[in-house]
Amino acid sequence: MIIAESDPPRVVFMLAPQDSSSMGSPRLFLYRMVRAARLDGHIFTSLRDDGSATGQSLLVLALTGLSFGFGFAASVGGDLIGVLVGSVAGMAVGVLVGFVWLSLTYLVATRLFKGTSSYWGLARPLFFATSPALIFLLTSIPAWPIPDLARSLGVGWTAVSSVFAVRAPWVSILSVASLTFIIVALVMLIIYGFLPSL
Numbered sequence: 742m743i744i745a746e747s748d749p750p751r752v753v754f755m756l757a758p759q760d761s762s763s764m765g766s767p768r769l770f771l772y773r774m775v776r777a778a779r780l781d782g783h784i785f786t787s788l789r790d791d792g793s794a795t796g797q798s799l800l801v802l803a804l805t806g807l808s809f810g811f812g813f814a815a816s817v818g819g820d821l822i823g824v825l826v827g828s829v830a831g832m833a834v835g836v837l838v839g840f841v842w843l844s845l846t847y848l849v850a851t852r853l854f855k856g857t858s859s860y861w862g863l864a865r866p867l868f869f870a871t872s873p874a875l876i877f878l879l880t881s882i883p884a885w886p887i888p889d890l891a892r893s894l895g896v897g898w899t900a901v902s903s904v905f906a907v908r909a910p911w912v913s914i915l916s917v918a919s920l921t922f923i924i925v926a927l928v929m930l931i932i933y934g935f936l937p938s939l
Contacts, residue, residue: 769797770797770800773788773794773797773869774801774869774872774875775872777801777866777869777870777872777902777906778872778873778898778902780901780902780905782905782908782909784866784869785866785869785870785905785906785908785909786866786909788865788866788869788909789858789862789863789865789866789909790862791865792861794865794869795861795864795865797869798864798865798866798867798868798869799836799868801868801869801871801872802835802836802839802868802871803832803835803836804832804875805835805871805872805874805875805877805899806831806832806833806834806835806836806838806839807828807829807831807832807835808831808874808875808876808877808878809831809835809874809877809880809895810827810828810829810830810831810832810834810835811824811827811828811831811877811878811881812877812878812879812880812881812888812891813827813831813877813880814826814827814828814831815827815880815881816880816881816883816888839867839868839871841929841932842867842903842925842929843860843863843864843867843868845925845928845929846863846867846907846921846922846925847860847863849921849924849925850863850907850921853921853924854917854920854921863907866906866907866909867903867906867907869906870899870902870903870905870906871899871902871903872902873894873895873898873899873902874895874898874899875895876891876894876895876898877891877892877895878891879891880892900922900926903922904918904919904922905918907921907922
């Protein structure tokens, strides 16, 4: 809370934390998610440098996987147990895919483009970049065109957010971050293409 200098004085509530004592607070967690979804480059840079944000970044990744799993399981129908199992499976797959994506991004960025970020310095902004994927919860609404719009918006918004997150650890040119994203996406598509044949 901030009291603004005015006549008469007014109280302004801010989402951003005002002191470092709230570093693990839900308010800071929400603030970081909103700023990441708004493609704020400053939040990605601060996440890169803040080792205490690692737990929160893992939680964001788990929540986005959970929202995708819930949205998908609810959209295909089924009972409560099926939706719960789908939600948990979505969370597990989301975390697994998140770490594969992170590892590939780290390899491409450090080996091909000579980036110097640490693994977790890249993980924190990249995992927070998945914040827009919470919109996958809307895929559970059975009214056309909401599920299709939510899926498209979630994928596109998360992709753009990921480019901004990759850009932050190296303060590099946007085209390098975009190229890193494209290379990793192509590798992921190739891996996905081989999965059914295994």
